[in-house]
Amino acid sequence: MNEEEVKSHTSDLDDEISTRKLSEEKFVNLYENVPDMFFPVDFIKVVMDNLPIGLAVNSVDPLVKFNYMNDNFPSLYRTTREALAIEDNFWNAVYEDPVFREEMRKRVLDDIASGKPERMHWEDIPITRKGEKTTYINASNIQVTGKSLMISTVWDITDRKQSELLILESQKRLKEALDVSNRSRQTLLSVLEDQKEAKNEVQKLNAELEQRVIERTLQLQAINKELETFTYSVSHDLKAPLRGIDGYSKLLSDLYKSSLNEEAQLFIETIRSSTLQMNQLIDDLLDYSRLERSQLSIEPIRIKELIHSVLDLYMNELETGRFGIDMNIPDIELVADRKGLTIALRNLLENAIKFSKGKSDPSIQIKVEDNEFSWIISVKDNGIGFDMKYHQKIFEIFQRLQRVEDFPGTGIGLAMVNKAMQRMCGRTWADSTPGMGSTFYLEIPKNK
Amino acid sequence: MLTENTNNPILLVEDNPIDLDLTLRAFAAKKLSNPIQVARDGEEALQYIERWEKGEAKPVVILLDLNMPKVSGLEVLRIIKSRPDFKSIPIVILTTSSESSDLQSAYQLGANSYIVKPVDFGKFIEVANHIDLYWRVINKPV
Structure with missing residues (x-):
């Protein structure tokens, strides 16, 4: 670049600079002066700031x-x-x-x-x-x-943003609510499902239970049948030899009396009385097992009639023993198992007779009380009585407080009474003073 | 008629040898004139039906045990009582069983009486006496 050129270039540059300077000034002038041309600066400022x-x-x-x-x-x-x-x-x-x-x-x-x-x-x-x-x-x-x-x-844009946020928040809440509702629905569904399952489970268990009950019932029926066969066999097969023992003992003492001395005859008598005692035992056991097996039938019973019919069975003994009978029985109906109650009354009456017939003035009192929740039948005698410390024992099977030779018996009677009362949800107990007599109670609950 | 009947046999159906012997002795004690026929089980008892069909004398009474091997007493009872020509023969059940189910079944099948064998031999002789009285009464001419 020659000097000329440089010069010219410099001059161009200067022009350029001066032009730019001018326009800058113009702008500044515009900026500073134009508003002046139309509005005061203060006014513009107020507008801008507002x-x-x-x-x-x-x-x-x-x-x-x-x-x-x-x-x-x-x-x-x-x-x-x-x-x-x-x-x-x-x-x-x-x-x-x-x-x-x-x-x-x-x-x-x-x-x-x-x-x-x-x-x-x-x-x-x-x-x-x-x-x-x-x-x-x-x-x-x-x-x-x-x-x-x-x-x-x-x-x-804060307000708008806040609205947006509020909307978002609402949407979020809505979504949460929906989620909650969905979850609740899910929960509900699962609860329903669970219930369904539980119901199925219960049904299944019930079915199983029923099946087991059926099986057990069949088993029990089989056992019961077996027991029946057993007691039947006991009655038949145990009694046949007993009959033999008794029969031949009697034949022996009848046909060969002359060849037997007194002691031999006493032996034979003992054999026969033992045989009959055993026979009684078998009969009582059979009665006991029969009572256990028998169908319970709760029915209205005219108690006065029932007691009289039971008394009739022992009329001979009562008359020969010169028993005083005292009865205080209202003419009411009570609801009980007839068979069981009859067995209980028979045993109590039999005991009352047995344990008081040695007395000079034997007496029996029979009373029926009609209470709010139960009926209580009592049989009172003035016989030998018993020591109350044996109270529990006497209701157990084969428990005896007296020697057989003094008072015959097998120890089953009161056990039968107890069993019979238990079966009808009732109970039995006694009250006694040795030598003064006993009172036996039968309580039968009302409204079952 | 009465004479004819009284000479007819008594049929005793009994499987137990001791019971059989004692029953025979109990009757012997009553000095009965009737011959006693013995069947040792239900099957043997039923064989008598053929013999009666052939004209053999029918028994004045049948004493029937219940619990027997092969054919039970109740079955024998049912068969005899279902035969029009033999159902008039009195049948006395003589058994050890005092089960009410046996008693009911026996009467339902047409038994004329039901006696539980007593263990006491003295009482057994009494029973024999009763049976004796029983058939004398039912065979009394009208």
């Missing part, structure tokens, strides 16, 4: 420098005019979280550097201040053509 948006003129190169800002600009960014006046302090002044700050700076600078107007718009930017509610803004930049200056606008 806009609902924040507005600033600044350059981003990439340091942020502000040339102008209205009042709303720093306040929407929740900072001060003074803080923003410091070169490139914008990011520090606006974004307190360093991570978010860097993120925003990078994003905004990238967008500006792209030069694309469609990227100069940022939405939903949260502005946070410690201990305060977060506000939200949208911001937008417009590049002033041919200039590095930008017009930055910012407006508050």
Whole structure:
């Protein structure tokens, strides 16, 4: 480049510079003077500061420098005019979280550097201040053509954002509610399912139980049948030899009396009485097992009639023994197992006769009490009585308090009474003073 | 008629040898003139039916035990009582069983009487006496 050229170039450059300077001045003049042409500066300022948006003129190169800002600009960014006046302090002044700050700076600078107007718009930017509610803004930049200056606008969208958040919150709640409802429905379904399963299980268990009951019943029936056969055999097979023993003993003493001395005859008598005692024992055992096996039939019973019919069975003995009979029986119906009650009454009456017939003035009292919850029948005698310390014992099978030779018996009678009463949910007990007689009670419960 | 009947046999159906012997002795003690026929079980008892069909004298009474091997007493009872020509023969059940089910079955099948054999031989002789009286009464000419 020669001097001429350099000169000319320099002169061009100077021109260029002077032109630029001029236009800059023009702009400044425009900026400073144009409003003057139409409105006073104060008026413009008032208008700008009262806009609902924040507005600033600044350059981003990439340091942020502000040339102008209205009042709303720093306040929407929740900072001060003074803080923003410091070169490139914008990011520090606006974004307190360093991570978010860097993120925003990078994003905004990238967008500006792209030069694309469609990227100069940022939405939903949260502005946070410690201990305060977060506000939200949208911001937008417009590049002033041919200039590095930008017009930055910012407006508050907190209300909208809050509404959005509220909507989101509501949606969230709704979703949660739906979830809860779904879960409840699921729970309900599963509960129903569980119930169904439980029901099935119960049905299954019931069926099993029923099956087991059927099986057990069949088993019990079989056992009962076996027991019946057994007792039948006992009665038949034990008694046949007994009959033999007794028969031949009697034949022996009848046909050969002359060849037997007194002792031999006594032996034969003993054989026969033992045989008959054993026979009685077998009969009583059979009665006991029959009672155990018999069907319980609870029915209304005219107690006066029943007691009289039982007394009739022993009329001979009562008359020959000159028994005094005292009865206090209301003409009522009671509800009980007829068979069991008959057996109980027979045994009590038999005992009363047996244990008091040696007395000079034997007497028997029979009483029926009609109480609120039960009927109580008592049979009282003035016989030998017993020591109350044996009270429990006497109701057990084969328990005897007296010697057989004094009072014959097998020890089954009171056990039968006890069994018969138990079967109808009643009970039996006694009261006695040795030598003074005994009272035996039968209690039959009402309304079952 | 009465003479004819009184000379007819008594049929004793009894499997137990001791019971059989004692029964025979109990009757012997009553000095009965009737011959006594013995069947040792139900099967033997039923064989008598053929003999009666052939014209052999029917018994004045049948004493029938219940518990027997082969054919039970109740079965013998049922068969005889189901025959029009023989059902008029009185049948007395003479058994050890005092089970009410046996008693009911026997009467339902047409037994004329039911006697439980007593263990006491003295009483057994009384029973024999009763049986004797029993058939004398039922065979009394009208």
